Amino acid sequence: MSAPVVHGWCPGALRPMMSGDGLVVRVRAPLGRLTQEQAAGVARLAAEHGNGLIDMSARANVQIRGVSPASHPALIDGLTALGLIDRDVAAETRRNLVIQPFWSEGDLTHRIAHALTEALAQPDAPDLPGKFGFAVECGPEPILRATSADIRIERGENGLILRPDGSDLAAPVTEDTAAEAALDLARWFLASGGAPEGRGRMARHLASGAVLPGQFREAPVVAGAAAPAPGTTSAGQLVALEFGQITASTLAAQAELAPIRVTPWRMLLLEGMTEAPDLPGLIHDAHDPRLRIDVCTGAPGCPQALSPTRDLARTLAPHLPASQRLHISGCAKGCAHPGPAALTLTATAPARFDLIRDGRADATPEATGLAPDQIKKAI
Numbered sequence: 088m089s090a091p092v093v094h095g096w097c098p099g100a101l102r103p104m105m106s107g108d109g110l111v112v113r114v115r116a117p118l119g120r121l122t123q124e125q126a127a128g129v130a131r132l133a134a135e136h137g138n139g140l141i142d143m144s145a146r147a148n149v150q151i152r153g154v155s156p157a158s159h160p161a162l163i164d165g166l167t168a169l170g171l172i173d174r175d176v177a178a179e180t181r182r183n184l185v186i187q188p189f190w191s192e193g194d195l196t197h198r199i200a201h202a203l204t205e206a207l208a209q210p211d212a213p214d215l216p217g218k219f220g221f222a223v224e225c226g227p228e229p230i231l232r233a234t235s236a237d238i239r240i241e242r243g244e245n246g247l248i249l250r251p252d253g254s255d256l257a258a259p260v261t262e263d264t265a266a267e268a269a270l271d272l273a274r275w276f277l278a279s280g281g282a283p284e285g286r287g288r289m290a291r292h293l294a295s296g297a298v299l300p301g302q303f304r305e306a307p308v309v310a311g312a313a314a315p316a317p318g319t320t321s322a323g324q325l326v327a328l329e330f331g332q333i334t335a336s337t338l339a340a341q342a343e344l345a346p347i348r349v350t351p352w353r354m355l356l357l358e359g360m361t362e363a364p365d366l367p368g369l370i371h372d373a374h375d376p377r378l379r380i381d382v383c384t385g386a387p388g389c390p391q392a393l394s395p396t397r398d399l400a401r402t403l404a405p406h407l408p409a410s411q412r413l414h415i416s417g418c419a420k421g422c423a424h425p426g427p428a429a430l431t432l433t434a435t436a437p438a439r440f441d442l443i444r445d446g447r448a449d450a451t452p453e454a455t456g457l458a459p460d461q462i463k464k465a466i
């Protein structure tokens with residue numbers, strides 16, 4: 088078995104990534120929100136130029152799958168008309184920003200996220216590695232701690248703070264200084280050697296011994312909360328997608344109901360709705376076992392996959408012990424869940440998986456080469 092390929096960058100819309108089912112075109116919805124017109128347009132374009140399947144990424148992006156190189160220019164024209172395309176690849180790469188999705192129009196989270204988006208679009212903004220990103224949440228209880236980000240603007244016990252991921256140190260900021268301070272921290276990351284050969288993450292850089300500038304000090308952080316469950320929220324209905332994927336037709340039906348906020352939890356927030364829509368592919372029950380399974384694209388969608396993964400996830404869901412999480416990975420790279428999980432199945436051949444307990448997809452397995460029936464018994 089060959090080692091999985093590490094690309095070191097994430098696909099965008101202008102710089103898509105080739106996968107097993109065609110190009111993956113990642114759309115970064117401005118401030119994590121699609122108007123009804125934009126959502127309807129994305130659904131129509133995904134059906135016209137892709138294979139009609141749309142993934143929601145763990146960084147709250149919308150990924151149109153199955154696009155052929157020949158239809159990519161027409162797709163970009165359509166997305167541009169919807170206001171969803173950046174000026175160029177560099178601007179698109181920098182605008183890697185996750186926003187706490189329950190913001191209200193004009194509140195602090197919304198205002199700072201807007202300011203940071205504008206700052207990242209300036210020509211003098213730092214050119215950051217493709218996976219480097221920001222998280223903004225100014226509410227009393229952080230809920231994005233488990234979401235991948237390198238620079239976080241959040242609320243500490245004594246007010247707004249700027250916190251580099253992987254550090255207990257933070258710098259106090261205000262609404263007026265937060266965006267520029269975040270960019271200054273990004274510049275420090277580059278200048279202090281955080282991205283040799285254009286790749287790097289903040290937590291790794293700090294763990295290797297990099298010393299933060301003097302204004303970063305011990306700052307009491309507020310305890311974070313877990314990701315919310317599907318259901319009614321103050322901002323609308325939170326609906327989960329089976330394994331983070333939605334069809335173009337279900338997205339189009341949702342677009343008729345409400346503007347949509349994309350969350351980093353493989354869920355969509357339907358703004359202002361008080362009742363859950365009855366549409367195919369949506370999960371409303373917070374106890375549905377499929378919500379406890381992280382599963383990657385697998386074969387044939389991913390060229391590195393050694394087996395299909397999603398059918399196995401559907402088969403195993405009813406057998407998953409309550410309260411346990413399962414990670415099914417088409418190869419040892421573990422894209423769907425980079426950290427350890429209670430149970431991990433890593434494909435080693437078509438319909439054959441290694442079983443790992445309390446480890447990552449590339450950890451030493453407890454059992455090897457299991458077929459689906461053997462896995463059911465083992466878990």
Ligand code: SF4
Nearest residue numbers: 383389392417418422
């Ligand atoms: S973990 Fe899954 S999606 Fe990632 S490279 Fe391997 S097979 Fe592909």
